Amino acid sequence: MRANFFKNLTVKGRLAGFVGFLLSLLVASGLGGLSGMRSANHALSTVYRHQVIPLKNLKEIEDLFNRQIIDTTQRALNGQLSWDVARRTVEQAKEDIPGKWKLVYETDVDSSGNEFEARRTKDLAETAPLIKAIEDVSQKLIAALQQKDTKRLSALMTNDLLPLAEPLGEKVNILLNDSLASAKTEYERVQKNYKISKFAFIATLLIAIAVSLFASFMLIKGIDNSLSLIREAMGRMKEGDLTQRIEYDRKDEFGELIEGFNCMADYLSTLISQVQKSGIQLASSITEFAATTKEQATMTNEQAAAANQIAASTNEIAATASSLKDTMNEVLKVARGTAKAAASGREGLSSIDDSMGRMEEATGTIVAKLGILSEKAGKIAGVVQTINKVADQTNLLSLNAAIEAEKAGDYGSGFAVVATEIRRLADQTAVATYDIEQMVQDVQSAVSSGVMGMDKFAEQVHSSVINIRQIGAQLSSMINEIQGLIPQIEAVNEGMESQSLGAKQISEAISHLNEGAQKAAAAINQTNSVIFELNKSSLILQDEVSRFKVDKDQA
Amino acid sequence: MLLLHFEIGEGKYALPAERVLKVLPYIKLKKIPKTPEFVAGFMNYRGRLIPVIDLCSLILDRPCNPFLSTRIILIDYPFGKEGTAPLGLIAECVTEAVHGNESDFVFSGLKHQDSPFLGGVALDEEGMVQFIETNLLLPGQVRDMLFNYENMRA
Numbered sequence: 001m002r003a004n005f006f007k008n009l010t011v012k013g014r015l016a017g018f019v020g021f022l023l024s025l026l027v028a029s030g031l032g033g034l035s036g037m038r039s040a041n042h043a044l045s046t047v048y049r050h051q052v053i054p055l056k057n058l059k060e061i062e063d064l065f066n067r068q069i070i071d072t073t074q075r076a077l078n079g080q081l082s083w084d085v086a087r088r089t090v091e092q093a094k095e096d097i098p099g100k101w102k103l104v105y106e107t108d109v110d111s112s113g114n115e116f117e118a119r120r121t122k123d124l125a126e127t128a129p130l131i132k133a134i135e136d137v138s139q140k141l142i143a144a145l146q147q148k149d150t151k152r153l154s155a156l157m158t159n160d161l162l163p164l165a166e167p168l169g170e171k172v173n174i175l176l177n178d179s180l181a182s183a184k185t186e187y188e189r190v191q192k193n194y195k196i197s198k199f200a201f202i203a204t205l206l207i208a209i210a211v212s213l214f215a216s217f218m219l220i221k222g223i224d225n226s227l228s229l230i231r232e233a234m235g236r237m238k239e240g241d242l243t244q245r246i247e248y249d250r251k252d253e254f255g256e257l258i259e260g261f262n263c264m265a266d267y268l269s270t271l272i273s274q275v276q277k278s279g280i281q282l283a284s285s286i287t288e289f290a291a292t293t294k295e296q297a298t299m300t301n302e303q304a305a306a307a308n309q310i311a312a313s314t315n316e317i318a319a320t321a322s323s324l325k326d327t328m329n330e331v332l333k334v335a336r337g338t339a340k341a342a343a344s345g346r347e348g349l350s351s352i353d354d355s356m357g358r359m360e361e362a363t364g365t366i367v368a369k370l371g372i373l374s375e376k377a378g379k380i381a382g383v384v385q386t387i388n389k390v391a392d393q394t395n396l397l398s399l400n401a402a403i404e405a406e407k408a409g410d411y412g413s414g415f416a417v418v419a420t421e422i423r424r425l426a427d428q429t430a431v432a433t434y435d436i437e438q439m440v441q442d443v444q445s446a447v448s449s450g451v452m453g454m455d456k457f458a459e460q461v462h463s464s465v466i467n468i469r470q471i472g473a474q475l476s477s478m479i480n481e482i483q484g485l486i487p488q489i490e491a492v493n494e495g496m497e498s499q500s501l502g503a504k505q506i507s508e509a510i511s512h513l514n515e516g517a518q519k520a521a522a523a524i525n526q527t528n529s530v531i532f533e534l535n536k537s538s539l540i541l542q543d544e545v546s547r548f549k550v551d552k553d554q555a
Numbered sequence: 556m557l558l559l560h561f562e563i564g565e566g567k568y569a570l571p572a573e574r575v576l577k578v579l580p581y582i583k584l585k586k587i588p589k590t591p592e593f594v595a596g597f598m599n600y601r602g603r604l605i606p607v608i609d610l611c612s613l614i615l616d617r618p619c620n621p622f623l624s625t626r627i628i629l630i631d632y633p634f635g636k637e638g639t640a641p642l643g644l645i646a647e648c649v650t651e652a653v654h655g656n657e658s659d660f661v662f663s664g665l666k667h668q669d670s671p672f673l674g675g676v677a678l679d680e681e682g683m684v685q686f687i688e689t690n691l692l693l694p695g696q697v698r699d700m701l702f703n704y705e706n707m708r709a
Contacts, residue, residue: 388623389623392623392624395650396578396580396626399559399578399649399650399651399652400577400578402557402572402652403557403559403572403575403577403578403652406556406557406572406573406652407572407573423652427650
C-alpha cells in the first residue's frame with residue numbers, strides 16, 4: 001500500500017513534496033530567527049527606554065541643579081551675574097526639573113518586574129523627597145533673587161542648597177548602578193535566547209541539508225533509472241531493433257512517456273514490417289516488370305525485323321508482279337500460237353490412231369504363233385526327260401551288271417566289258433539329253449520372254465491407242481480452253497497491275513509500322529532505364545529497411 | 556579290284572564292289588523314331604526290312620540331296636562273329652565303278668575317333684578319292700540297336 005503509493009507518486013508530486021518540505025523548514029527557521037530578532041530588539045528598546053533615557057534625564061536633573069541653580073546662585077552672589085538673569089535661569093531650572101523627574105519616574109511604571117526594578121522603584125521613591133526639596137529651595141532662591149537679598153541668598157546657599165548636592169549625587173549614582181545592573185541582566189537573558197536560537201537554527205539547517213541531500217539523491221536516482229531505461233531502449237532502436245519494449249510499473253510521467261515510446265515502437269515496427277513487405281513486393285514486381293519489358297523489347301525488335309522482312313517481301317512482290325505482267329503478255333502470245341498448233345496436231349493424231357490399230361492386230365497374231373512354239377518346246381522337253389530316265393536306268397543296270405560280273409570273277413569278265421560299254425553309252429546319252437534339255441530350256445525361256453514382251457508390246461500398243469484417243473480428246477478440249485484462256489490472261493494482266501500498286505501501298509504502310517516499332521523500342525529502352533533506376537531505389541530501400549529488426553509475426 | 560565311286564557333298568569316296576549286294580534307286584523310307592540323325596530309316600527290299608543310313612548325315616551332318624543320281628547302295632555288313640546283314644547307304648552321284656588297287660590308297664596318318672571308317676586316300680584322274688571301311692561304319696551302340704536279331708529270335 002505504502003510502496004504503491006510511492007510508486008504511483010508522480011515526479012511532479014515528489015518534487016513538490018520535496019520543495020514544500022524545504023520551504024516549510026525555511027519558513028520555520030525564518031520564523032524562529034524573526035522571533036529571536038524581535039526578542040532582541042525588544043530587549044534593546046527596553047534597555048534604551050527604561051535604562052538609558054531615565055539615566056539621561058537623571059543626569060540632566062543633576063546638571064540643572066549643579067550648574068543652573070548652584071552655579072547661577074554662586075555667580076549671582078559673586079556679582080558676576082545680574083539678578084534678573086540669575087532669577088530667570090533658576091526659574092527655568094525650577095520649571096524643567098519636575099518635568100524631567102516626571103519622565104524618569106513615569107518610565108519606571110512600565111518596567112518589567114525583575115529584582116533590580118523593584119530596588120529601583122524603592123530608590124526612586126527615596127529620591128522623590130529630594131526633588132521636592134530642590135523645588136522648595138528653588139522657590140526660596142527665586143524669592144531671594146527677586147528681592148536681591150544677598151544675605152538670605154547666601155544663607156540659603158549654605159544651609160539648604162549645598163547640603164542637597166551630595167545626597168542628590170548619591171541617589172543619581174545608586175539609580176545609575178540599578179539601571180546598569182538591570183541592563184546587564186537583560187543582556188544575559190538576550191544572550192541565552194540567542195544561544196538557543198542559534199542552536200535551533202543550526203540544527204534546522206543541518207536537518208534541512210541532510211533531508212535535501214537524501215531526497216535529491218532519491219529523486220535523481222529515480223529519474224535517472226527511468227531515463228536510462230528509455231535511453232537504452234532508444235539506443236537499441238537507433239541501431240534498428242524495433243522489437244524492444246520497456247517494462248515499467250510506475251504510474252508517473254515516465255510511465256506515460258514509456259507507454260508513448262512503446263506505442264511508437266509498435267507503430268514503427270508495424271510500419272517498417274509493412275515497408276519491408278512492400279519493398280520485397282516492389283522488388284519482385286520490378287523484376288517481373290523488367291522481364292516483361294525485356295520480352296516486349298525482344299518482341300518489338302522481332303516485330304521490326306519482321307516488318308523489314310515484310311517490306312522487302314512486298315517490294316519483291318511488286319517487282320515480281322510487274323515482271324509477271326510482262327510474262328503474261330508473252331504467255332498470251334504463246335497461248336495464241338499454241339491454239340493454232342493444237343488444231344494442226346489434232347489432224348495428225350487421227351492418222352496415228354489408224355496405224356496403231358493395225359499394229360495391234362499384228363501383235364495378236366505374233367503372240368498366237370509364239371504360243372504354239374512354246375507348246376512344241378514343252379513336248380520336246382517331256383521326250384528329253386523320258387530319254388534321261390531311260391539313260392539313268394541303263395546306268396544303274398550296267399553298274400549292277402559290272403558288280404555282278406566282278407563277283408563272277410573271270411567268267412564275268414566279258415560281261416563286265418559289255419556292261420562298261422553300256423554304261424558309257426548311257427553316260428553319253430545322258431550328256432546329250434542334258435544338252436538338249438538345256439537348249440529346250442533356252443528356247444522355252446526365249447519363247448516365254450518373247451510372249452511376255454509381245455504381251456507387253458500389245459498392251460503398250462493398246463494403251464497407246466487409248467492414250468492417243470484421249471490425247472485427241474484432250475487436245476480438243478485444250479484448244480477450247482486455250483481459246484477461252486486468252487481473255488482470262490488479259491484479266492490476270494490487269495489484276496497484276498493492281499496487285500503491283502497494292503504491294504507498293506503495303507510497302508509504305510509497313511515502313512510506317514517499322515517507324516512505330518522503332519519508336520516503341522526507344523520507349524522500351526527508356527522504360528528499361530527507369531526500371532533500372534527503380535530497381536536500384538528498391539534495393540536501397542530494402543537495404544535501409546533491413547537495418548530494422550521487427551518481430552517475425554509481424555514481418 | 557572293282558571300286559564303286561560316289562560323292563558326299565564335294566568329296567569323292569569309294570568302297571569295294573565285292574561288299575556291294577546291289578545299287579538301288581533312291582526310294583521313300585520309313586523313319587525310325589528315337590534313332591540318331593544319320594539313320595535314314597527302313598526300306599522294304601523284296602519283303603525284308605533293311606536299315607538304311609545317310610552317309611551325308613554321317614559325314615557332313617546334312618541329308619543327301621534328292622538328285623536322280625542319288626542312290627541306295629545295299630552292302631553286306633559284317634555282324635556278330637561270322638554273320639553278315641544287309642545295310643543300305645544313301646550317297647550322291649553313285650554312277651561309276653572303276654578298277655583299282657587297294658594299295659593305291661595311302662593312309663593319311665589322321666584317324667578321327669568319331670569317324671574310324673574313313674580310310675586311305677588315292678589320286679584319281681579327276682582328283683582325290685577316300686576309301687570307306689564298311690566294317691567300321693556304325694558305332695557299336697547303333698549297330699547293336701539296328702541288328703538285334705538275338706532278341707528278335709527270342
